[in-house]
Amino acid sequence: MMNELTIATIAGSLRKRSLSKALLRAMEELAPEGVTFVGTDIGALPHYDGDLDEDGRRPEPVEVFKKTMADADGVLIVTPEYNHSIPGVLKNAIDWASRPGFQAPLTHKPVAFAGISPGAHGAVRAQMQLESILVGMHSTIFPHRGVAVGGAPAKFDDDLRLSDQGTRDFVAAFLTQYRDWLRG
Numbered sequence: 001m002m003n004e005l006t007i008a009t010i011a012g013s014l015r016k017r018s019l020s021k022a023l024l025r026a027m028e029e030l031a032p033e034g035v036t037f038v039g040t041d042i043g044a045l046p047h048y049d050g051d052l053d054e055d056g057r058r059p060e061p062v063e064v065f066k067k068t069m070a071d072a073d074g075v076l077i078v079t080p081e082y083n084h085s086i087p088g089v090l091k092n093a094i095d096w097a098s099r100p101g102f103q104a105p106l107t108h109k110p111v112a113f114a115g116i117s118p119g120a121h122g123a124v125r126a127q128m129q130l131e132s133i134l135v136g137m138h139s140t141i142f143p144h145r146g147v148a149v150g151g152a153p154a155k156f157d158d159d160l161r162l163s164d165q166g167t168r169d170f171v172a173a174f175l176t177q178y179r180d181w182l183r184g
């Protein structure tokens with residue numbers, strides 16, 4: 001039997017009816033066998049402050065977040081696009097998990113990401129910036145042609161369940177490919 005993989009998940013939006021959170025929930029529903037998702041609460045993280053980023057001084061939510069990242073076999077990020085980039089709240093979380101430089105929970109961590117937007121392009125500009133950030137901190141990026149869910153409101157029902165079958169199939173295949181890549 002294969003080992004169960006743990007994948008920590010991050011949604012780059014805090015609001016309750018977030019499309020990014022809804023896509024992550026769909027991914028949990030579509031998770032392939034052998035994968036357990038562990039959610040994170042990046043809204044609980046304070047603004048990054050180097051004066052607090054020392055052993056014994058880090059706020060508890062930061063320690064919890066960093067440990068979740070460190071313990072996970074992989075990390076899955078779903079981001080919206082804010083002003084052609086990733087939301088500040090997501091960048092803040094990544095900054096906490098990027099220290100100490102090159103020996104951090106996200107250093108060499110296998111990371112997969114997806115983007116979602118009400119507009120047509122599925123947050124591709126935000127995803128390009130996210131890729132650049134992850135490369136800069138030596139994360140290992142899952143090589144994939146990309147998940148860009150555009151026109152998102154029409155793909156979810158009123159309860160924010162992913163109802164578009166083509167997207168469900170694509171996302172399920174993406175997760176299976178990510179799992180197989182993590183297993184090596």
Ligand SMILES: Cc1cc2nc3c(=O)[nH]c(=O)nc-3n(C[C@H](O)[C@H](O)[C@H](O)COP(=O)(O)O)c2cc1C
Binds near residue numbers: 013019020080116
């Ligand atoms: C501050 C802000 C900036 C935004 N900038 C963009 C943008 O550059 N490109 C885009 O496609 N959508 C942009 N949007 C619209 C978001 O894609 C949309 O609100 C999306 O639903 C947010 O993600 P969420 O549903 O996960 O909260 C922006 C929204 C906000 C609040």
